[in-house]
Amino acid sequence: MALPGLLCGNLDWTAVTLGSLLLLLFVLLKWYSTSAFSQLEKLGIRHPPPTPFIGNLTLFCQGYWESHRELIETYGPLCGYYLGRQMYIVVSEPEMIEKILVKDFGNFTNRMVSGLIPKPLSDSVVFLHGKRWSEVRWALTPAFGPEKLNQMLPLIDRACDTLLTNLRVRAESGAALDIHRSFGCLTLDIVASLAFGLQVDSQRDPGDPFVQHCRRFFEQSVPRPVLFLLHAFPFLAPLARALPSKSRDELSDFFRRAVQDVMARRSRQPAGERRRDFLQEMLDAHGRIGLPGPEQPDAAGPGAAPGRAPEPLTEDELVGQALVFLIAGYATAANTLSFATYLLATHPEVQGKLLREVDEFGESHGEPPTFSSLQEGLPYLDMVIAETLRMYPPAFRFTRVAAQDCEVMGQRIPAGAVVETAVGHLHRDPAYWPEPEKFLPERFDPETGQRPPPCAYLPFGAGPRACLGTQLGLLQIKLALLRTLRAFRVARCPGTQVPLRLTSQATLGPRDGVVVQLLPRQGPPPAPGPRQPS
Numbered sequence: 001m002a003l004p005g006l007l008c009g010n011l012d013w014t015a016v017t018l019g020s021l022l023l024l025l026f027v028l029l030k031w032y033s034t035s036a037f038s039q040l041e042k043l044g045i046r047h048p049p050p051t052p053f054i055g056n057l058t059l060f061c062q063g064y065w066e067s068h069r070e071l072i073e074t075y076g077p078l079c080g081y082y083l084g085r086q087m088y089i090v091v092s093e094p095e096m097i098e099k100i101l102v103k104d105f106g107n108f109t110n111r112m113v114s115g116l117i118p119k120p121l122s123d124s125v126v127f128l129h130g131k132r133w134s135e136v137r138w139a140l141t142p143a144f145g146p147e148k149l150n151q152m153l154p155l156i157d158r159a160c161d162t163l164l165t166n167l168r169v170r171a172e173s174g175a176a177l178d179i180h181r182s183f184g185c186l187t188l189d190i191v192a193s194l195a196f197g198l199q200v201d202s203q204r205d206p207g208d209p210f211v212q213h214c215r216r217f218f219e220q221s222v223p224r225p226v227l228f229l230l231h232a233f234p235f236l237a238p239l240a241r242a243l244p245s246k247s248r249d250e251l252s253d254f255f256r257r258a259v260q261d262v263m264a265r266r267s268r269q270p271a272g273e274r275r276r277d278f279l280q281e282m283l284d285a286h287g288r289i290g291l292p293g294p295e296q297p298d299a300a301g302p303g304a305a306p307g308r309a310p311e312p313l314t315e316d317e318l319v320g321q322a323l324v325f326l327i328a329g330y331a332t333a334a335n336t337l338s339f340a341t342y343l344l345a346t347h348p349e350v351q352g353k354l355l356r357e358v359d360e361f362g363e364s365h366g367e368p369p370t371f372s373s374l375q376e377g378l379p380y381l382d383m384v385i386a387e388t389l390r391m392y393p394p395a396f397r398f399t400r401v402a403a404q405d406c407e408v409m410g411q412r413i414p415a416g417a418v419v420e421t422a423v424g425h426l427h428r429d430p431a432y433w434p435e436p437e438k439f440l441p442e443r444f445d446p447e448t449g450q451r452p453p454p455c456a457y458l459p460f461g462a463g464p465r466a467c468l469g470t471q472l473g474l475l476q477i478k479l480a481l482l483r484t485l486r487a488f489r490v491a492r493c494p495g496t497q498v499p500l501r502l503t504s505q506a507t508l509g510p511r512d513g514v515v516v517q518l519l520p521r522q523g524p525p526p527a528p529g530p531r532q533p534s
Contacts, residue, residue, distance in 0.1 A: 084231025
């Protein structure tokens, strides 16, 4: 019979078809794995050789701080790399940075946003795009004016009271402590107070529901294999974001309920009795954004319909601002306070000079300190903080996305390219900062200090999309250092790690904390001594 032969023929044809499809799939994957990696070469931008599918992702597995510096030292101040298929152009020249962030801002308005950012965080002013970003930023800007910050100052001072109470217990024991952990508790208490209207003591009550949910929020991470997969196949990101996540949903619901509870409670209060915190400013903005007027000429952004009022802040946007306040206010402030304390402990002559200014401030200004007195009465503390932010900028890299093809100082940048500003490298470039590895607060003396070019110093970014909360962040850092140094001298001890090991994924921070000893102040600051390494 011919049937067996017919079956064999069909099987052979099936095998050939399957083999052909597999071969085609292999060829397509082979092409896909490297097809995006010719962009930098076509632009004439030097870069490390990419690995198929993932680009240069492995270069940054241990963080960006050292990898950025090695990248720029090897490939030049204008270089690039690939994260998966996404091209990044790294810029570390102040003139070009100023062009992108300030002069050509209209073409570089938006940040690079991961497809994994969930709601309501994606509705925060950090991640919003275009017209809506402009509207929301306009609505929030009044919250950071001097009058509003002065109203929030007592809430920050109350959190500092809690910090000092806890620090005194540790100081009296004579034991060294991880000051980074203490400052983390302080900034978490401040965030709870200002952004969520809650009074907590995260050091003495770590079981508080708000504290526990914040810890869980910061412990969220994408498993490395999933991260590699999503960089290799970015079109899967929306699917990954849409997948159910019990932990993510629980956290979102908790923070949303926290904001809703305060909204409901304050809606029943007379306006004059409402607590003046950042959350209340957002609630005020919720109404303010709805009505255009002479004070809001560009709030709708380019291309908006004439006379059309911007939409009021949504509930997701309100919660999103509170969450981004948590991210920015917790880690960056705690890290800066910790780095400043470390530098003071390892540079006693700088600390001695600062302690004398702190004492003079207490004698010449009344209590409690005001926003104005903190701004004007502590010039050397300003220098110490500025130099700390130069050496250890928490936001050591940030991005902008080109909306259209353009040319910046002779370099072609295509639409969709991500331009990354290498703040960490810029702040330690000897071309702009002589002896960049030394802790020299005097370089920021307004009369005798250095004059680096514009955009050579960017702890808070620059241009219209610079950090909106700069003054609030500096205010809490300054007040916390002032209160701490009034009570204690910080000293290096056997547990102090010199130099500090750093972690640099989302922000720059001390990997193993900052261990110091606190000495209750009983006499005048010591005379300047020999400088110690930082």
